[in-house]
Amino acid sequence: MVKYQLSLFIFLFCSVISTSICAKEPVDILIINGRVLTMDDQLNEYSCGVVAIKGNRIVAIGPQSMAQRYQAQTTLDVDGDIVMPGLINAHTHASMSLFRSLGDDVANRLHNYIFPLEKAFVSREMVYKGARLGNLEMLKGGVTTYADMYYFEEEVAKAVDEMGLRAVLGQSIIKYPQADAKTPKDAIELTEQFIKKYKGHPRITPAFAPHGPYTNSTDDLKTVARLSLEYDVPVLTHLAESKKEQNVIAKRSGGLSPIAYLESIGALNEKLVGAHVILAGEQDIALLKKHQVGVAHNMSANIKSAKGVSPVVEMLKQHVDVGLGTDGPMSGNTLSLIDEFNQVAKVHKLWHQDRSLMPAIDVIKMATIGSARALNLAKEIGSLELGKRADIIVISTKSPNMTPIYNPYSALVYSANATDVQHSIVDGRLLMKNRNVLTADEKEIIDQATAFSQEIKQSLLQQGKSIL
Amino acid sequence: MVKYQLSLFIFLFCSVISTSICAKEPVDILIINGRVLTMDDQLNEYSCGVVAIKGNRIVAIGPQSMAQRYQAQTTLDVDGDIVMPGLINAHTHASMSLFRSLGDDVANRLHNYIFPLEKAFVSREMVYKGARLGNLEMLKGGVTTYADMYYFEEEVAKAVDEMGLRAVLGQSIIKYPQADAKTPKDAIELTEQFIKKYKGHPRITPAFAPHGPYTNSTDDLKTVARLSLEYDVPVLTHLAESKKEQNVIAKRSGGLSPIAYLESIGALNEKLVGAHVILAGEQDIALLKKHQVGVAHNMSANIKSAKGVSPVVEMLKQHVDVGLGTDGPMSGNTLSLIDEFNQVAKVHKLWHQDRSLMPAIDVIKMATIGSARALNLAKEIGSLELGKRADIIVISTKSPNMTPIYNPYSALVYSANATDVQHSIVDGRLLMKNRNVLTADEKEIIDQATAFSQEIKQSLLQQGKSIL
Numbered sequence: 001m002v003k004y005q006l007s008l009f010i011f012l013f014c015s016v017i018s019t020s021i022c023a024k025e026p027v028d029i030l031i032i033n034g035r036v037l038t039m040d041d042q043l044n045e046y047s048c049g050v051v052a053i054k055g056n057r058i059v060a061i062g063p064q065s066m067a068q069r070y071q072a073q074t075t076l077d078v079d080g081d082i083v084m085p086g087l088i089n090a091h092t093h094a095s096m097s098l099f100r101s102l103g104d105d106v107a108n109r110l111h112n113y114i115f116p117l118e119k120a121f122v123s124r125e126m127v128y129k130g131a132r133l134g135n136l137e138m139l140k141g142g143v144t145t146y147a148d149m150y151y152f153e154e155e156v157a158k159a160v161d162e163m164g165l166r167a168v169l170g171q172s173i174i175k176y177p178q179a180d181a182k183t184p185k186d187a188i189e190l191t192e193q194f195i196k197k198y199k200g201h202p203r204i205t206p207a208f209a210p211h212g213p214y215t216n217s218t219d220d221l222k223t224v225a226r227l228s229l230e231y232d233v234p235v236l237t238h239l240a241e242s243k244k245e246q247n248v249i250a251k252r253s254g255g256l257s258p259i260a261y262l263e264s265i266g267a268l269n270e271k272l273v274g275a276h277v278i279l280a281g282e283q284d285i286a287l288l289k290k291h292q293v294g295v296a297h298n299m300s301a302n303i304k305s306a307k308g309v310s311p312v313v314e315m316l317k318q319h320v321d322v323g324l325g326t327d328g329p330m331s332g333n334t335l336s337l338i339d340e341f342n343q344v345a346k347v348h349k350l351w352h353q354d355r356s357l358m359p360a361i362d363v364i365k366m367a368t369i370g371s372a373r374a375l376n377l378a379k380e381i382g383s384l385e386l387g388k389r390a391d392i393i394v395i396s397t398k399s400p401n402m403t404p405i406y407n408p409y410s411a412l413v414y415s416a417n418a419t420d421v422q423h424s425i426v427d428g429r430l431l432m433k434n435r436n437v438l439t440a441d442e443k444e445i446i447d448q449a450t451a452f453s454q455e456i457k458q459s460l461l462q463q464g465k466s467i468l
Numbered sequence: 469m470v471k472y473q474l475s476l477f478i479f480l481f482c483s484v485i486s487t488s489i490c491a492k493e494p495v496d497i498l499i500i501n502g503r504v505l506t507m508d509d510q511l512n513e514y515s516c517g518v519v520a521i522k523g524n525r526i527v528a529i530g531p532q533s534m535a536q537r538y539q540a541q542t543t544l545d546v547d548g549d550i551v552m553p554g555l556i557n558a559h560t561h562a563s564m565s566l567f568r569s570l571g572d573d574v575a576n577r578l579h580n581y582i583f584p585l586e587k588a589f590v591s592r593e594m595v596y597k598g599a600r601l602g603n604l605e606m607l608k609g610g611v612t613t614y615a616d617m618y619y620f621e622e623e624v625a626k627a628v629d630e631m632g633l634r635a636v637l638g639q640s641i642i643k644y645p646q647a648d649a650k651t652p653k654d655a656i657e658l659t660e661q662f663i664k665k666y667k668g669h670p671r672i673t674p675a676f677a678p679h680g681p682y683t684n685s686t687d688d689l690k691t692v693a694r695l696s697l698e699y700d701v702p703v704l705t706h707l708a709e710s711k712k713e714q715n716v717i718a719k720r721s722g723g724l725s726p727i728a729y730l731e732s733i734g735a736l737n738e739k740l741v742g743a744h745v746i747l748a749g750e751q752d753i754a755l756l757k758k759h760q761v762g763v764a765h766n767m768s769a770n771i772k773s774a775k776g777v778s779p780v781v782e783m784l785k786q787h788v789d790v791g792l793g794t795d796g797p798m799s800g801n802t803l804s805l806i807d808e809f810n811q812v813a814k815v816h817k818l819w820h821q822d823r824s825l826m827p828a829i830d831v832i833k834m835a836t837i838g839s840a841r842a843l844n845l846a847k848e849i850g851s852l853e854l855g856k857r858a859d860i861i862v863i864s865t866k867s868p869n870m871t872p873i874y875n876p877y878s879a880l881v882y883s884a885n886a887t888d889v890q891h892s893i894v895d896g897r898l899l900m901k902n903r904n905v906l907t908a909d910e911k912e913i914i915d916q917a918t919a920f921s922q923e924i925k926q927s928l929l930q931q932g933k934s935i936l
Contacts, residue, residue: 097871101878105813105827137868300810303818304882306825333810333882334869342768342801343811345573350771350815357774359573400605401802401886403565403914404921406928406935410569414772414801418869419887446871453872460874467874 028428029053030072033064034083034394035408039368039383043361045408051083053390056202056428061384074430076423078394082408084364085383086144086166086391086426087337088371091236091275091296091325093150094134094159095127098452100329102460102467104304114330118151121456122179127152131159132440133449134335139165139437141336141418144391144426147273147296147325147375149209149236151180154194157204164431164439166391168273168375169198170209170236173224175216184220188227195231203427205234205377212238213258214248218265225267234376235267239274242307246279259284268293273374275325276301277315278308285311285318294321294374297366299347300340301327309351312366313358323371324363336418337367345413360413394423496896497521498540501532502551502862503876507836507851511829513876519551521858524670524896529852542898544891546862550876552832553851554612554634554859554894555805556839559704559743559764559793561618562602562627563595566920568797570928570935572772582798584931586619589924590647595620599627600908601917602803607633607905609804609886612859612894615741615764615793615843617677617704619648622662625672632899632907634859636741636843637666638677638704641692643684652688656695663699671895673702673845680706681726682716686733693735702844703735707742710775714747727752736761741842743793746770746778753779753786762789762842765834767812769795777819780834781826791839792831804886805835813881828881862891 029052036049038061050067052060060066098121103113127150138146145166148156153171160167171191173184181187191208198206208224210216216224228235240246240258253261259280262268270292277295280288288295297312315322326332326340334340341363348358372382380389395412397405399420405411424432431439460467497520504517506529518535520528528534566589571581595618606614613634616624621639628635639659641652649655659676666674676692678684684692696703708714708726721729727748730736738760745763748756756763765780783790794800794808802808809831816826840850848857863880865873867888873879892900899907928935 097868100872100874101882102874104875104878104882105824107822107824109823133868133871140868300814304810304814304823306817306821306823309818334885336869339807339885342772343814346768346772346811347815347818349774350777353774354575355577355772355774356573356575398914400565400601400608400910400914401804403601403917404568404924406568406570406921406925407572410572414569414572417802417807417885417887419885442868446866446868449871453874456872457874 024071025069027052027054027059027070027072029074029076029390029425029430030067030070031076031078031083031392031394032067033080034078035080035397036061036384037082037084037408038385039085039365040385049083051384051392053425053428056389058384058386058388058390061386076394078422081397081422082395082412084393084395085368085381086393086424087142087367088323088375088382089138089143089146089326089335089337090273090323090371090374091298091327092134092146092148092335093328094138094146094148094156094335095130095150096328096330097134097137097335098126098130098449098456101333102330104333117456120459122151124152124155126452128155128159129448129452131156132163132445134329135159135163135165136437136440136442136445137335139163139424139432140421140435141334141338142393142395142421142424143335143337144393144424145377145381147236149211151178153209154197157198160204162440164426164429166203166381166426168205168207168234168236168377170207170234172209172211173216173220174211184216188220188223192227195233199231199233207234207236209236212241212245213262214245218252221262221267222265225269228271229269233271235272237272237274239277240279240284241276243279257281257284259287263287263291270376275327276310278302278310280311285315285320288315288320289318292321294323294376296323296325296374297344298325298327298332299344301331303343303347304331309347313348313352316362321370321373322366323374324367334418338412338416338418338421341367341413341416360407360409363413364409390425390428392425393421396420396422492539493537495520495522495527495538495540497542497544497858497893497898498535498538499544499546499551499860499862500535501548502546503548503865504529504852505550505552505876506853507553507833508853517551519852519860521893521896524857526852526854526856526858529854544862546890549865549890550863550880552861552863553836553849554861554892555610555835556791556843556850557606557611557614557794557803557805558741558791558839558842559766559795560602560614560616560803561796562606562614562616562624562803563598563618564796564798565601565605565803566594566598566917566924569801570798572801585924588927590619592620592623594920596623596627597916597920599624600631600913602797603627603631603633604905604908604910604913605803607631607892607900608889608903609802609806610861610863610889610892611803611805612861612892613845613849615704617679619646621677622665625666628672630908632894632897634671634849634894636673636675636702636704638675638702640677640679641684641688642679652684656688656691660695663701667699667701675702675704677704680709680713681730682713686720689730689735690733693737696739697737701739703740705740705742707745708747708752709744711747725749725752727755731755731759738844743795744770744778746776748779753783753788756783756788757786760789762791762844764791764793764842765812766793766795766800767815768808769799771811771815772799777815781816781820784830789838789841790834791842792835802886806880806884806886806889809835809881809884828875828877831881832877858893858896860893861889864888864890
């Protein structure tokens with residue numbers, strides 16, 4: 001009897017102990033055996049680590065030994081692959097994927113190709129189909145958030161929402177009549193409706209997108225700046241991109257640079273995200289810093305257009321928030337960011353004649369936490385930290401180009417390509433697993449885009465334009 | 469009876485007709501439904517075409533209607549994908565794949581990383597394992613031929629032969645003692661043995677590889693030039709690459725440029741293939757043309773090292789034979805060429821401030837027939853033409869980044885990445901089908917390379933060197 005009582009006691013004691021020690025916390029997704037690059041302020045890394053996700057948030061991050069604390073609905077054993085924050089494409093025009101590569105090597109591309117193409121083809125249908133193709137390419141290339149400027153931006157929002165990505169979406173405002181708005185006034189009203197519809201969406205941030213300082217009037221730029229503060233939304237714009245812009249603005253403002261001009265009209269503030277920012281001197285950079293303006297660096301597009309190299313090295317020294325963008329597919333031409341990484345590092349080295357400049361880690365920072373800061377989203381995304389949204393990608397370390405790996409940042413910048421991305425999680429939801437997109441029919445998207453491109457091709461040939 | 473005889477007559481008549489009209493020519497491989505880019509002198513294309521292969525040669529090429537003439541052992545229906553000549557990597561050091569990305573962002577990389585690494589680790593085993601990894605990456609990235617310079621080049625030859633690739637392999641000759649040869653004299657003897665062993669091989673062209681003009685004596689350079697003509701083999705060398713080289717040669721020659729110096733010692737001829745050729749003026753370019761020297765352009769490595777932009781635009785105007793190379797994986801860093809295409813176009817546009825310069829077609833020419841001419845192999849490879857060796861790749865047009873396609877050359881240069889390559893045929897043999905390598909065990913190669921890299925990593929850490 002004593003023996004029996006002792007056994008019972010031991011049994012009960014152990015049950016209590018095991019319940020208290022071993023009760024596992026339920027989580028939705030548990031990533032294990034990852035080479036975790038957090039991209040937090042200390043650049044913490046776990047050579048073999050775990051990330052736990054509950055709902056749309058990161059609830060744990062640490063060494064592999066932590067794995068046993070969690071009971072997950074879905075466990076991803078990534079077998080040493082790189083686990084990092086999703087990439088943030090800070091500037092693009094996703095729907096232009098349907099025009100991809102048209103006019104690549106043409107001198108006056110804007111007036112010969114882009115404007116006529118947009119006049120002929122921009123429609124709700126085109127914007128939606130193009131956005132779906134762009135979204136697919138970005139998802140498969142590790143982009144989890146992107147900032148977009150285009151027309152019928154509501155269609156982009158629809159495509160983003162369906163695929164499950166995160167985006168900052170700017171409705172375009174420009175002084176020329178467009179398919180979705182005849183005047184800038186109409187475009188501003190359209191933007192206000194768009195903002196009212198999407199403000200508070202868990203993954204979509206609506207925004208104003210004045211095309212550029214030189215393609216909008218001072219009054220319209222002032223109105224946009226005022227409204228952006230009232231609505232508490234970003235303003236996406238092309239800024240200090242071309243000599244033409246520089247000349248127009250200098251004439252309008254009595255010699256000011258585009259950046260100084262925007263300050264003079266009260267349009268420079270923390271809501272503003274300037275894309276390109278190639279023609280910026282020391283004083284311009286100081287203004288960007290002073291007013292906490294975000295910058296989207298688009299190396300690949302800037303050099304293809306022969307416009308120059310943005311002074312990003314100097315901006316980073318002055319602690320301006322610089323993110324990385326691909327620009328649109330008639331400019332970049334891919335949307336995946338990863339394929340652009342090595343150019344960012346290499347061209348800055350070339351430009352400054354110093355191979356130690358723009359090391360790999362700076363490029364990865366720019367594509368993650370840098371873009372998040374530029375877009376004012378760093379509280380929620382851009383790094384793997386407790387409580388942040390779970391926007392996470394896993395990148396294979398097993399392709400020949402990723403073998404061997406000594407420094408993971410170097411491998412990502414100089415060796416990886418878009419297809420090394422294996423899994424993608426946005427807002428706690430697994431959107432791609434083993435390169436299979438779970439939230440869209442890839443073939444349908446590609447077939448629809450191809451069919452649409454046939455119409456464009458026929459039209460160009462009928463106009464006697466060669467398909468350059 | 470009459471009816472029966474008539475039927476018999478019709479049957480026999482039709483049999484004879486069908487035998488004479490429809491007797492199909494047996495071929496080994498028939499590629500059908502391809503978007504065929506021949507890269508021949510007229511840049512002939514077939515929007516829907518076929519290529520027939522018998523043994524190691526192309527026996528037919530033309531529109532889809534030709535398909536019915538052939539009875540093939542293997543038919544590849546490529547469903548509209550791009551069919552083109554295999555890419556030719558005109559300059560690399562494949563075995564350095566084991567050192568990939570070490571010292572990427574380090575100022576004095578050559579003396580701090582490369583030389584010490586090579587001193588510690590270059591061995592027969594390292595060269596073989598590294599070459600296998602490099603071969604795998606190239607095969608999967610659409611490279612069917614490459615020109616290599618390294619030590620123990622016989623091991624590279626072994627790896628190339630096993631995987632079925634084509635290569636021009638240069639045994640290194642340099643004034644410093646190396647693992648495979650204590651003196652340049654030893655290295656020259658080693659090269660002669662290598663040449664005797666491989667001369668006449670269907671896929672391997674043995675070559676001399678003096679490291680550079682400044683790292684070899686005048687006497688040794690003269691000896692190599694003389695022997696290359698005697699053996700009728702190429703000479704691969706780094707040429708006009710750095711200011712250090714320029715200074716050493718100017719001092720040695722009384723002020724000559726590296727190219728003018730090589731001419732002065734009788735070492736400039738059609739056997740020579742110069743890699744990099746960054747520091748070349750008008751007179752140098754004229755000398756290259758006069759002596760029919762081949763050039764390997766390595767844009768990606770040249771800009772990463774901040775050495776400058778080679779005057780390739782001028783060379784092409786002067787009809788110098790320029791091919792495209794990746795350089796080694798400590799420099800480039802990938803070996804796939806495709807991932808480098810867009811940089812070649814974009815950086816020349818930037819450098820010359822003209823977005824119409826270096827159009828896509830020029831980049832594709834450089835990577836195919838251009839490299840073939842530079843390596844003196846244009847009679848056999850570099851374009852899809854009757855009677856040429858069957859070195860052919862098929863590139864998918866169905867990935868999101870390759871959708872849509874208006875101009876295939878633009879898509880290849882600005883949008884494709886290495887993993888869009890679907891099939892690869894070298895010397896008439898299918899080496900990769902649907903991205904599965906048929907002539908090697910991919911996992912074994914990657915696992916062996918990874919294991920070897922652990923030794924390198926330990927050694928670097930023991931020396932107190934960070935893994936940069």
